[in-house]
Amino acid sequence: MPKDGELGLSLNVSERLKIRSLSVERLRRRAVTLTLSSPLLRWRYAGNGADQILIVPQELRAADPSFWTEVAHGHFGLASQIADLKGASAFRITPPSVAWERELHGFGWLRHLAATEEPEAAAVARELVLEWISLKKISQGIAYEPDVIGRRLISWISQANMLLDELDARSYTQIMSSIGQQIVALRTTWRNAPDGVPRMVCLIALVLSGLSVSGHDKQLKEAEGALVAELKRQILDDGGHISRSASVLSDLVLDLLPLGQCFGSRALAAPEEINIAIRKSLSFLRYMRLGDGMLARFNGVSTGSPAALATVLGYANDDLDVMPAAEASRYTRLERGRTIVIADVGSPPPLELSTEAQAGALSFEMTVRQYLMLANGGFPGPADHDWDSVARATASHNTLCLAETSSSRLIRHDQLETMVDGLPIRGPDTVTAEFNDSAAHAELTAAHDGYLKRFGLIHGRKLVLSTDGEKLEGVDTLEPPKGTLRLKQDLPFAIHFHLHPDCRCRSAGTGICRITLPDGQTWLFTSNEEAQLSIEESLYFVDSAGPRPSLQIVLRGTTFGQTSVQWSISAEKPEKAEIQRLPG
Numbered sequence: 001m002p003k004d005g006e007l008g009l010s011l012n013v014s015e016r017l018k019i020r021s022l023s024v025e026r027l028r029r030r031a032v033t034l035t036l037s038s039p040l041l042r043w044r045y046a047g048n049g050a051d052q053i054l055i056v057p058q059e060l061r062a063a064d065p066s067f068w069t070e071v072a073h074g075h076f077g078l079a080s081q082i083a084d085l086k087g088a089s090a091f092r093i094t095p096p097s098v099a100w101e102r103e104l105h106g107f108g109w110l111r112h113l114a115a116t117e118e119p120e121a122a123a124v125a126r127e128l129v130l131e132w133i134s135l136k137k138i139s140q141g142i143a144y145e146p147d148v149i150g151r152r153l154i155s156w157i158s159q160a161n162m163l164l165d166e167l168d169a170r171s172y173t174q175i176m177s178s179i180g181q182q183i184v185a186l187r188t189t190w191r192n193a194p195d196g197v198p199r200m201v202c203l204i205a206l207v208l209s210g211l212s213v214s215g216h217d218k219q220l221k222e223a224e225g226a227l228v229a230e231l232k233r234q235i236l237d238d239g240g241h242i243s244r245s246a247s248v249l250s251d252l253v254l255d256l257l258p259l260g261q262c263f264g265s266r267a268l269a270a271p272e273e274i275n276i277a278i279r280k281s282l283s284f285l286r287y288m289r290l291g292d293g294m295l296a297r298f299n300g301v302s303t304g305s306p307a308a309l310a311t312v313l314g315y316a317n318d319d320l321d322v323m324p325a326a327e328a329s330r331y332t333r334l335e336r337g338r339t340i341v342i343a344d345v346g347s348p349p350p351l352e353l354s355t356e357a358q359a360g361a362l363s364f365e366m367t368v369r370q371y372l373m374l375a376n377g378g379f380p381g382p383a384d385h386d387w388d389s390v391a392r393a394t395a396s397h398n399t400l401c402l403a404e405t406s407s408s409r410l411i412r413h414d415q416l417e418t419m420v421d422g423l424p425i426r427g428p429d430t431v432t433a434e435f436n437d438s439a440a441h442a443e444l445t446a447a448h449d450g451y452l453k454r455f456g457l458i459h460g461r462k463l464v465l466s467t468d469g470e471k472l473e474g475v476d477t478l479e480p481p482k483g484t485l486r487l488k489q490d491l492p493f494a495i496h497f498h499l500h501p502d503c504r505c506r507s508a509g510t511g512i513c514r515i516t517l518p519d520g521q522t523w524l525f526t527s528n529e530e531a532q533l534s535i536e537e538s539l540y541f542v543d544s545a546g547p548r549p550s551l552q553i554v555l556r557g558t559t560f561g562q563t564s565v566q567w568s569i570s571a572e573k574p575e576k577a578e579i580q581r582l583p584g
Helices: 013-037 039-045 066-072 098-106 110-116 119-135 146-158 160-164 169-192 197-212 220-234 247-265 272-287 306-313 382-392 414-420
Strands: 075-078 081-084 331-336 339-344 364-368 371-374 400-402 431-437 441-448 458-466 471-479 491-498 504-509 512-516 522-527 532-540 548-559 563-571
Touching: 013 169, 013 414, 066 075, 066 110, 066 119, 075 098, 081 098, 098 146, 098 382, 110 119, 110 146, 110 160, 119 160, 119 169, 146 160, 146 169, 146 197, 160 169, 169 197, 197 220, 197 247, 220 272, 247 272, 247 306, 272 306, 331 431, 331 441, 331 458, 339 441, 339 458, 400 458, 400 471, 491 532, 491 563, 504 532, 504 548, 512 532, 548 563
Parallel strands: none
Antiparallel strands: 075 081, 331 339, 339 364, 364 371, 400 491, 431 441, 441 458, 458 471, 471 563, 491 548, 504 512, 512 522, 522 563, 532 548
């Protein structure tokens, strides 16, 4: 990732077979979509007339009433970008980004206008919906991507009270007719949605439409079956998502929860698999939440709000099981006293779902009470995608980077990039982990082979969190998988420890530095003589305002084929004892 020479990798046999399989599956789905979209078969998906919304599902996502103030002043802020409309309609300007355009046509922003409870805001919402209908008579472009249709249907149905109340008969008919047409379009095209969350959104929208819109329930069972199949495939046994991204689960839960209410309102039993998926996902989200209230920043986790996550977890019952481990998703949580450490001990997800996966094998994050001390760079927000490759690199994570290369490698392949809509990554192939949660301490021992084929070395890491949580000890090793190895030339390595921007750091002697948390508490970082400690600049990518400058502690050295670096982070006592270096 850091080096251009790592791009354009040749594909191995399994990857070529994977591409062939993806290509065949893609052609199959397109063929099914084309067949079902034909006039001869499209009729079977048509309803008996979408003339009434039977149920308005509860909107669970947080709303921002200030959005209306922006709109009233001619601005439209979506996907972390604000468009100056200059008197024009949001649907008639050049979109500032693809992400902005997708959010515009998804209409999720309607909830912000509804939250104002002002008649003028509701009137503008209705005008924009009617304008969209008049402009989008040709079913193509981003507005008609399957997952965008799905999000739009969910938004329109959820805000039906605002859109349809006190509407004249002609406008009412226009909106309801458009809803019916979009339901039919989605029923015939959802198979073309990208794998993962986009496909799930389509199926949630179809089930919701079958429950909420009159005349469109004859395909409900089919949509239910497809949704259940996707839930079983995409939600792992521990509640994590197959993409290994925790952040996608929050949105899925907020879409799945209203379904249960709609089934109840129709006196129907919701498939038990939906309730199981919700319960498992909430348990996983709780497992991945650090002391700062946020999800650990691994594999695509970007900007977020502690309040939003707390809202999602507020729907968990008090008796929700607390997971002892996330074995299927390959994350490990060490928690003692006021300290929480979460580590990534897994390989990247399947190629088709790895376009936001990051090269953070064996990286970890650490909070002390509500303060985030050590944080991975995270994934940039939608307005800062120029930083994606940097943020995905191993050097942007709290782990070891060998020879200035990443433990995972970007795959440049035109056909594959087109199919998965981004750059997938490869490796490590194998990540092992053993977790010991005893009365004495919490201990993690892990290793990955991301550098084995290139350099013949395995990166191993041991983390030990003391009983009181006041000390985290670590050992990073580089060694061959067996026997001894003498490299032809020594290789440089760097072990990165990225600090949150709100933390300060300064040298406290050779091999020692002092970390100061926002509340003034200090922790000491010490290392042995196998590596040289330096304090360097860093970037924190997941701030809502964009990448923020921060600091990082880096242990630099060279390895000849076998190296062990010991380090520790410990709370500094009020009575400062003489600081001792770790033995070399």
